[in-house]
Amino acid sequence: ERSTTQKAIIRVIPLKVEPIVLEGEFASVAEVTPAEGKLLQSHPLSLCNTSEDEHTESGFITIVKLEQPDRDPNPCLSLANKAKLAGERGARAILFDITDDESAADQLRKPRGLSQPVVLIRGHDAELLMGVVNKNREAHVKIEVKEQPAWPDYD
Amino acid sequence: AEPGAAPSCPAQCHCEEDGIVLSVDCSELGLTAVPTNLSPLTAYLDLSMNNISQLQPSAFRHLRFLEELRLSGNQISSIPGEAFSGLYSLKILMLQNNQLSRIPAEALRDLPNLQSLRLDANLISVVPEQSFEGLLSLRHLWLDDNALTEIPVRALNHLPALQAMTLALNQIWHIPDFAFQNLSSLVVLHLHNNRIQSLGANGFDGLHNLETLDLNYNELLEFPGAIRTLGRLQELGFHNNNIKAIPENAFVGNPLLQTIHFYDNPIQFVGQSAFQYLPKLHTLSLNGATDIREFPDLKGTTSLEVLTLTRAGIHLLPRGMCQQLPSLRVLELSHNKIEDLPSFHRCQRLEELGLQHNRIHEIRADTFVQLLALRSIDLSWNAIHFIHPNAFVTLHSLTKLDLTDNQLATLPLDGLGGLTHLKLQGNPALAEPFAKESFPKMRVLEVPYAYQCCAYGSCSGFFKVSNQWEAEDMSPEDEDLHKRTLEFFPGHADNHYDLDADDLQLDLEESKLHPTIQCSPSPGPFKPCDHLFESW
Amino acid sequence: VHPNVSQGCQGGCATCSDYNGCLSCKPRLFFVLERIGMKQIGVCLSSCPSGYYGTRYPDINKCAKCKADCDTCFTRNFCTKCKSGFYLHSGKCLEKCPDGLEANNHTMECTSIVH
Numbered sequence: 001e002r003s004t005t006q007k008a009i010i011r012v013i014p015l016k017v018e019p020i021v022l023e024g025e026f027a028s029v030a031e032v033t034p035a036e037g038k039l040l041q042s043h044p045l046s047l048c049n050t051s052e053d054e055h056t057e058s059g060f061i062t063i064v065k066l067e068q069p070d071r072d073p074n075p076c077l078s079l080a081n082k083a084k085l086a087g088e089r090g091a092r093a094i095l096f097d098i099t100d101d102e103s104a105a106d107q108l109r110k111p112r113g114l115s116q117p118v119v120l121i122r123g124h125d126a127e128l129l130m131g132v133v134n135k136n137r138e139a140h141v142k143i144e145v146k147e148q149p150a151w152p153d154y155d
Numbered sequence: 156a157e158p159g160a161a162p163s164c165p166a167q168c169h170c171e172e173d174g175i176v177l178s179v180d181c182s183e184l185g186l187t188a189v190p191t192n193l194s195p196l197t198a199y200l201d202l203s204m205n206n207i208s209q210l211q212p213s214a215f216r217h218l219r220f221l222e223e224l225r226l227s228g229n230q231i232s233s234i235p236g237e238a239f240s241g242l243y244s245l246k247i248l249m250l251q252n253n254q255l256s257r258i259p260a261e262a263l264r265d266l267p268n269l270q271s272l273r274l275d276a277n278l279i280s281v282v283p284e285q286s287f288e289g290l291l292s293l294r295h296l297w298l299d300d301n302a303l304t305e306i307p308v309r310a311l312n313h314l315p316a317l318q319a320m321t322l323a324l325n326q327i328w329h330i331p332d333f334a335f336q337n338l339s340s341l342v343v344l345h346l347h348n349n350r351i352q353s354l355g356a357n358g359f360d361g362l363h364n365l366e367t368l369d370l371n372y373n374e375l376l377e378f379p380g381a382i383r384t385l386g387r388l389q390e391l392g393f394h395n396n397n398i399k400a401i402p403e404n405a406f407v408g409n410p411l412l413q414t415i416h417f418y419d420n421p422i423q424f425v426g427q428s429a430f431q432y433l434p435k436l437h438t439l440s441l442n443g444a445t446d447i448r449e450f451p452d453l454k455g456t457t458s459l460e461v462l463t464l465t466r467a468g469i470h471l472l473p474r475g476m477c478q479q480l481p482s483l484r485v486l487e488l489s490h491n492k493i494e495d496l497p498s499f500h501r502c503q504r505l506e507e508l509g510l511q512h513n514r515i516h517e518i519r520a521d522t523f524v525q526l527l528a529l530r531s532i533d534l535s536w537n538a539i540h541f542i543h544p545n546a547f548v549t550l551h552s553l554t555k556l557d558l559t560d561n562q563l564a565t566l567p568l569d570g571l572g573g574l575t576h577l578k579l580q581g582n583p584a585l586a587e588p589f590a591k592e593s594f595p596k597m598r599v600l601e602v603p604y605a606y607q608c609c610a611y612g613s614c615s616g617f618f619k620v621s622n623q624w625e626a627e628d629m630s631p632e633d634e635d636l637h638k639r640t641l642e643f644f645p646g647h648a649d650n651h652y653d654l655d656a657d658d659l660q661l662d663l664e665e666s667k668l669h670p671t672i673q674c675s676p677s678p679g680p681f682k683p684c685d686h687l688f689e690s691w
Numbered sequence: 692v693h694p695n696v697s698q699g700c701q702g703g704c705a706t707c708s709d710y711n712g713c714l715s716c717k718p719r720l721f722f723v724l725e726r727i728g729m730k731q732i733g734v735c736l737s738s739c740p741s742g743y744y745g746t747r748y749p750d751i752n753k754c755a756k757c758k759a760d761c762d763t764c765f766t767r768n769f770c771t772k773c774k775s776g777f778y779l780h781s782g783k784c785l786e787k788c789p790d791g792l793e794a795n796n797h798t799m800e801c802t803s804i805v806h
Contacts, residue, residue: 031598031673043711043731046724065710072714074750111673113555113576113599130710136728183702203737228720228737252719252737271771273738275747276719295765300719300747318782319765324747342782343769348749364781367768372749390768 006032007146008119010095012039014132014139022129023146024095024121027105029080030114035093036142037061041133047085048076058090061141065130066101079107080114087116093143094118097126119143165190173198176220181205189214197221203249204228216241223247227273230254236261249273251297257281258310264289271295275321282307287314299323299345306334314338321345323369330354330381336361347371347392354381363387371395371416383408389435392416400424412436427452434458437482442466453479460504463487470494470514477501488513489533500525511535511557518542525549535559535578547571558582559601568593579603600674608674703735716752721745723754760784773799 006026013019026032040060044067064082077085083094098104099122108118121129132139164170168181168190176198181190186205193200195217207229215221215238222244232254239245239262246268255277263272269290280302287293287310294316303325311317317338323345332355335341341362351373358381359365367390370379375396382388388409394416403426406412413435423446430439432455439456440463441447447467453459460482470492477483483502487509494514498521499505506528515537523529523546530552539561547553547570554573558566560581571577574594578601579585585603591610594600602608700707705715712732716722720735723743739745739754744764746753757764761784763772769782777784778794780801788794788801795802 028673033598040729041710041731043724043733045714045722045733046731065708067708067711067714071706071708111599111675115598133710133729136730138729225738249738295771319769319771321765324749340781343766345766348747366782367766 008117009144009146010119010121010125010129011142011144012129012132012139013141014135014137017137020128020132022121022125024119024125024143026145027083027096027108027118027120029083029108029110029112030094030116030118032145033117034142034144035061035117036140037092039063039132039139039141040091041065042086044072044082045076047082049085059092060090061093061095061143062086062091063095063097063129063133065097065133066099066104068100069103079104080110080112083108083116083118084112084114087114092116093141095129095141095143096120097130098122099126117143163192163194165192170194182225193218195219198244199223201225202229206230208232208254210234210238212237213240214238218242220244223249225249226253228252232256234259234262236264238262240265242266243268245269247271251275251277253277255279256302258283258286260286260288263287266290268292273297274301276300278302280304282310284309285313286310290314292316294318294340296320299325301325303327306330308334311335312337315340317341319343322349324348326350328352328374330358332357333360334358339363341365343367345369346373349373351375353377354379356381357384360384366390368392378402378405380405382406385409387411389413393420395419398422400426401429402426403428405429406433410434414438416440418442425451428454431455437461439463450476456480458482461485461487464491465509466490468492472497484528485509496522498522498524502526503528505529506552507531509533510537513537515539516541518546520545522546523550528552531555533557534561535581537561539563542567544569554596572596575599577601597672600672602674602676605676605678608676609678611672611674701734703737704733705735707733719752721752721754758784775799 008024008026010022010024011019012022038060040062042062042064044064047064086094093116096104096118098120105120108120164179165181167184168179171178175196177194177196178199179193179197180201182201183204186202186207188207189202189210197218198220200221203225207226208231210231212235215224219241221242224245227249230253231250245266248269251273255274257279258274260283263286266289270292272293275297278301279298293314296317299321303322305327308331315337318340319342327346327349328351330351339361342364344365344367347369351370352375354375362385364387365385366387368382368385368388370393372395375393375398378398378401379393382391386408389411391412398420399422401422405426406429410432412433415436418440422444425441425444425447427449430451430453434455434457436456437458438461439459442463443466445466445468447469450469450473459480462480462483465487468491469488472493474497476497477499478501480502482504484504485507486505489509490512492514493510494516496515500521505526508529511533515534516539518539520543527549529550531554535557536559539558540563542563544567546567550570553570555576556571556574557578559578563582564584565587566579566585571594573596575596576599577594577597580601580603582603588607589610600611700712703716703720704713705717707713713722713735714733716735720737721739723734723736723739725732725734741763742757743754744757744766746755755767757770758767760774760777761770762774764770770779770784773779773784777786778788778799778801780788780792785801791804792801793804
């Protein structure tokens with residue numbers, strides 16, 4: 001049985017600028033469900049039990065740019081628990097840019113039933129998204145479940 | 156300052172007036188010496204993160220109004236006796252992150268108003284007896300991240316006003332009796348990340364006002380009994396040590412304790428009465444204490460909200476447990492040997508209950524009765540063969556139920572209408588199909604057989620219409636909602652539209668999109684929706 | 692772009708990257724997270740900014756927030772200077788001084804009553 005990941009459509013709507021549409025994939029650590037909210041970047045080290053969440057507003061969508069694994073040899077929490085913590089701190093969804101850390105996809109494959117969706121993004125799509133972050137211009141994000149064929153086409 | 160030099164803002168520094176006094180920031184300028192033409196009205200002077208290795212004698216003599224002096228992040232290895240003379244108004248002195256190997260006792264002799272002294276992150280291994288003699292107003296002392304091998308007992312005898320001190324990140328290995336006997340005003344004492352192995356029975360005598368004691372990350376072999384004299388202690392930490400037992404009456408001298416952190420100790424034994432009469436304690440976590448056979452007596456510990464007692468040898472829960480714990484919200488008892496459950500009905504505020512990996516065999520009608528706040532129950536990995544039909548009836552807040560790997564043949568559905576997560580895998584005799592209407596809010600469902608997922612159309616995502624078999628499955632309302640949603644998202648990623656963010660927001664809320672239901676194992680060509688196996 | 696040389700990296704970083712700023716600090720410096728609009732970057736300082744306190748650990752030195760009513764603190768539960776409108780007493784910020792003490796409006800502290 002071919003494992004099929006559920007694709008996600010990510011619509012990024014910077015205020016007063018042309019929206020961009022990207023693609024990612026839902027990680028099965030969390031539920032596959034649409035979400036939307038204001039885009040906020042989180043430093044990988046901000047998702048630790050000992051770090052505080054200075055952001056009080058909830059209802060945002062957080063983007064975390066993961067660094068190469070060797071640059072954070074002993075992470076404070078697993079990626080699944082970082083996603084859980086982000087949800088507990090008010091994130092409606094968590095986007096992980098895994099361009100530099102493909103191992104993240106495996107770490108986030110085991111179902112944990114997290115309520116807030118976790119979406120992995122990489123490569124050119126991730127570059128475009130981080131470009132919006134770097135310009136530090138407020139943006140609204142919508143994550144949708146991309147349609148999938150009824151039965152995977154077994155020949 | 157040199158005679159005649161007009162007092163002004165030293166070159167490259169940034170000066171700001173604050174009434175008649177001046178704030179001068181000369182940080183990170185690569186300076187190798189203290190600027191000479193500092194205004195006598197300077198109240199705040201930041202010389203941090205420069206390359207200053209020596210302080211000239213009387214460099215600050217004319218700064219009578221100076222209240223805060225920052226010299227952190229330089230290369231100062233010693234300080235002449237008169238360096239700080241004349242600083243009668245000085246309250247805050249920052250010398251952290253330098254190269255000092257001993258306390259500059261002479262230089263600190265005449266600072267009558269000093270309240271905060273930072274000496275952390277130096278190389279200090281010597282603390283002369285008279286180091287702090289002149290500091291009668293000192294309240295806050297940082298000596299962490301240095302090279303101390305013992306508590307500087309004699310030097311600490313001259314600090315009557317000291318309220319907070321850290322000696323963390325040193326190489327201290329022992330706390331002698333009466334080490335802090337004159338520190339009657341001390342409220343906070345940090346000793347974490349040392350090598351403390353032993354502690355005198357009277358090690359903490361004299362600390363009448365201590366509220367926070369941090370002994371984490373040391374090498375203590377025994378429970379720190381010396382804490383019994385700390386009558387006002389509120390926060391205690393001794394996690395990451397080598398302590399094997401918590402004795403009876405361990406905290407009898409500390410009735411005000413609110414938090415105790417002692418995880419990551421090889422604790423095997425805990426006195427039955429160890430945690431009694433702690434009316435302010437709200438969290439108690441005990442993991443892996445295999446010698447614990449009985450549930451602890453928590454008489455008088457009435458504010459406990461979170462109790463974690465896992466991987467021990469508990470086989471029975473006392474009937475009166477909930478009477479002792481009226482505020483309990485989270486009870487985590489996984490990995491014990493519990494066979495029979497009492498009624499939890501007096502645990503009225505219980506929200507989360509973890510009983511996985513025990514030996515429970517049945518759930519009675521009164522087990523969870525009237526637990527109106529209970530949201531999550533984990534009963535996985537037990538031996539449950541019977542659940543009373545009314546077991547869940549009163550659980551109006553229940554959203555998560557995990558019964559993985561038990562011996563169920565049937566599941567009573569009364570009271571489970573609010574579930575969003577239900578796990579039933581590993582119950583081979585549980586073959587009944589479930590109707591979608593039984594769980595209207597379901598989002599994650601794990602069932603023993605794939606055909607039990609077909610009721611949830613999990614063979615199709617919510618947005619699909621391509622297959623006639625799925626279309627028939629959709630109720631009229633679903634179909635209408637589904638069509639309107641498709642118009643809204645035609646499904647091609649590169650579609651562009653110029654709606655303003657607010658318009659998009661409103662449309663999405665109106666359409667009330669349903670998330671897809673994750674049901675597993677999901678049917679496929681090799682796991683058909685008809686239970687073929689039974690008909691063969 | 693070489694990860695160590697970028698606009699996100701400043702003097703105190705030991706390792707850093709464009710998007711996240713400092714990932715780790717040079718010895719003895721404190722790591723603090725700074726939010727600037729949508730972005731959040733790591734910064735390394737010799738002492739924590741106002742409103743934060745530092746805790747040193749073997750692998751990292753971290754800044755964390757004081758309580759809302761406190762300007763500078765030793766730990767989260769022990770304030771050393773309260774925000775305006777509060778009186779400091781034994782590490783606590785109080786709106787009113789306890790019985791037996793009087794409010795000193797110059798130092799904004801509770802002090803013993805001098806007869």
